[in-house]
Structure formats: C-alpha cells, structure tokens
Amino acid sequence: MMQAIQAALREYIAKNILFAPDGFSYGDDDSFIENGILDSTGVVEVVAFIEDHFKISVEDAEITPQNFDSISSLTVYISGKLNHKN
C-alpha cells in the first residue's frame, strides 16, 4: 500500500504542480518547502487531490510540515488515515 501511495503522490505532484513530464525528480525525503516544490496554493491542490483520490478527509489542523512536507511524510500520513478508516 505504501508504494502505491508514494507512486500516486509522485505522479500527481510531477504532473500538476511541477509540470515535469519526466516525473518527480526529487528524493522521497526531500523537503517541499526547502526545495520550492510546493507553495501555499500548491498545498491546497495537493489536499484536494488526496481527499479525492484516497477518499479521506484532511483537517486544516493536520496540514503541517510533519504530515505534508515530503513524499515520505505524506505517505505515512495518508496510510495512517486509511488504516484508521478501515
């Protein structure tokens, strides 16, 4: 499940945020803020994608760097929400 989540995130961010046809070129642990991958409006888009694709609800208070600032941390966050849902 974790790999599927990572793959979906990499594909979405590469295509819709970075407009990178060759895919997500950063490491899974690379900080979105430090590397300029996401800004505040990009985060809103990613939240919308996550809610739509994974059918989970993201609370405003959960949008923190700990949960959101890399592919790895997002993957852990999403899988936690999915496990809780199931």
Place this chain on the structure above:
Amino acid sequence: MNTADYFLSHASDDALAFITADAQVSYSQFKAMCARLAGELIQNGIQVGDRVAILAKNSPFWAAAYLATLKIGAVAVPISNLYPPDEVQRTLEFAQCKFLFIDKPAQGKYANLCSRLSCFLLDKSHFQGDPALWPESDPGFDLDSDAALMPTSGTTACPRLVRVTHRNLQANTDSIIEYLELTAAERMMVVLPFYYCYGASLLHSHLRVGATLVISNTFTYPETVLDMMETAQCTGFAGVPSTYQILLRNSTFPRRELPRLMKMQQAGGKLHNALLQELAASHLAASVYVMYGQTEATARLSYLPPGLFHEKMGSIGRGIPGVSLKVLNENGTPIQPGETGEIVAWGENISPGYLDDEEASSEKFRSGALYTGDLATIDDEGFISIVDRKSDFIKSFGHRISSYEIESCLLQIPELVSAAVVGLPDEQAGERVAAFVVRKTGSTLAEQDILQHCRARLARHTVPAQVIFLPNLPLNAHGKVLKSELRKMGKAA
C-alpha cells in the same frame, strides 16, 4: 542620518530584534551581525553607490545584509528567491551588481551565480569570531542618494527596479509608525518577503521603534505560522489578499484565540468586503488596518483608520501623514463625489523613478507626483475607494465594467477561496466578462450556481459570460493575481 543608523538608533541592546523557528537574536547581536557584514563589504572593495544584491529567504541575516549595505552607502538590490535562474541573472546584470549576499537554499538553486560575482554566504557559521566595529557615520551623507532598488510587482507588465532613496525610506517609515501607533512592545509576525516593499516596510518600521520581528518562512503550512504566533505572543500580522483568503477559508485561524493579536494589516491589493468582514469578526479585539500603496511610493500611501472600518468599508482611506492624495480626471483636475479618476500622490516617499527607464519613469512620475494607474472615486469626506486598475477595466457592449465589483460579488459565496475577473476578446461584445475562481477543498459548486448568484446581485451586463475553475490563481512573487496570465489562459481555452 544614514538609514541603517536611523533603523538602529531607538533599540535597546537587550531587546529582542528577531525570533525565528530556531533562534532569538537581540539587538546587540543583530548590530554585531550588521557590523560583520559591513566590514565584509568594505574588505571586498564595495564603495558608495555600488549595487549589492541579496538573494535569500527572510532571516536576521537578510536584514543584517540589507543594513550593512545601506550603512556603507551602497545600494541594496533585494531579489526574489522564487525567480527562475535566468530572471535572477538578468536582474543582477541590469542592476550591475558587484556583490551578492546569498543563503544556502539559494546557493543550491542558483548554482552558477557565485562563480560570476563576489558572494557571501549568509550562514551562522560565518558570524563567529571577534565582533566587528560599526563603521563611522559620514557627515556628508546624501539623503537623496539611492538606498535600494526594489522590484515592482508589475501585475500587468514585466518587473522593473524602483529607485528608493534614504529620504524615501525614512519618510515612509516615520509615517507608518505614526498611523499604526507602533511601539517597542510590538511582536510582528512576518510572512511577507523582505524583497517586497510591503514586507520591507514591516522590517523598517519595527526596527525603527526597537520592536521584535517574528519571522516565519513556512506560510505554505499556515498552521505552523499560527502556532508560532501563539508561542511568540505576536501582537501584529500583515498580509496581502491571498494570505487572508487562505487563513480565513483554509486554516484554523478563525478558531484560534490569539489573545495578544492587536493589529492586522492588509495591503497589496483589494480584499473584498465579504472577506474583510470575516477578518474583522475572526478576532474582535484586533484592529484591522486596510492600507494601500505602491513600490513607487516606497510602500504606503493611504490607510483607513480602524475606527472607520465598518462605516467606510471598502475604502482605502486617506493619505498617510506626509502624503497628499488626490483623485484627478483626465484633465488633471480633482473629481467630484460620484465621478471616477486616477489616484495621484505627492510626498517625500515618492521614488525619483525607475532604474534606467526614462520612458516608463516619465509616464509614471510627473512633476514630482506619482500617477498610480489606479482608478477611484472619492466621497465628500475625502475617503478614496478604488474602482479598478486602469488597465484591468473591462469594456463590454459599450459599458466600462469594474472587475472589482464582480469579484466582490463572487467572494460572497463562502465556497470560493479566491476569484479574479478579466475581459477576454469577444467579436460581439468587444470584451466578455470571464471569472476565474478557486473553490474551497471538497466543494462541488458548479458554474450554474455561481452564475445564479451573480444574476441575483449584479447588473445584467456585468454577469460573467463564463466561469473557469482553477486549482489556484496564478500569483506573482508578491502574492498578487497575475491577470495577464489569466487573459492568456482564457484566450487559449
């Protein structure tokens, strides 16, 4: 007095100048940092009038680099760390920069810059060792010499560099301190970049009164900023419309207590009435200062006293202390209530012009006055309300339509986070009204819902002909909507 000395002369050495996520910097420590960097510039042969670029995120180091540059009589050139590499290179070349202050993230992003220019890395490891001496003041210092070259946001055109003199900086800072009633007790949360005149004005005004600036570079995650405001007990916050749209509709801001928050500043474009009312209601103990300005005016031109927030809702107020604002018609005479004209400004904060652009300077700056390009009305008490940018007016079926009026109507819909309206070419109409909107996360609001809302509230000829949903609006480095990009998108669709 040199502006660096002007900024540092009121502070108590023991007071905190900066709070960041991982450090607290006192004024005595900050002065030592400034001296260190002034010494670095002198050792590298930087002289009066030389241009020194700063390319880094907000930090005490950024501020020290800026003050050090001002102190030795060089000219600061703050550059956005969001620019693509070729834009940075063009700015460095155009401004003929001789030195570059850069931080580690920028050094990684703009890899080749330091091979072409003398650089200093703004990193704490470079601030160790013996404290340096602050250079002596120059009694022959020219207040009308350039202090900084500031990029202008240029929502419709390519950015230009605005010449800002020492007199401009000091005059505008004095005015801002006066109307905001700033004191050394302030703790100001700063999320706006210092390379933007609005962000810079926060730095200038709070240093001058010896207050504390709380710096956060993580507004990407607004909850971290709100947490820091609670921890640092911030008394002030400043934002542009997109900042407040996110805080009000996509964060826990309205539900946070923030008992020390006393002043909320809003500038950088129009925050529509529906959101202004939400902002005021979110923290009843805090005053909302609606303000207006331009980079060409150093930062600020007008403000609306918080006491008149509800009575004059939607107005940008009147000129700040030391600034004269008039609204003139095409013949150059003041308009009457009910008419529309262009805002024109006079004051010691008005820039002498753009760097190396005589044509644009002569268009914008005439006989010492700044022609803002903003169209406005004025009431019988002299309170000004902006109708639109001259260049953003929509001309449809012979009508001149204000995009602001339609955006204001759209933002009454709680499910919309932001909206921008432009005119798109139309064979029949000349231009048709197109609304670009961003829905709140999870919203299923449809085009017909939006059009129905508009039809019930707007004159028929101003109802959008089409609604285009976007995940977000294109913003420039200052957070302003790039209507030129929306027009391109609309034409391409």
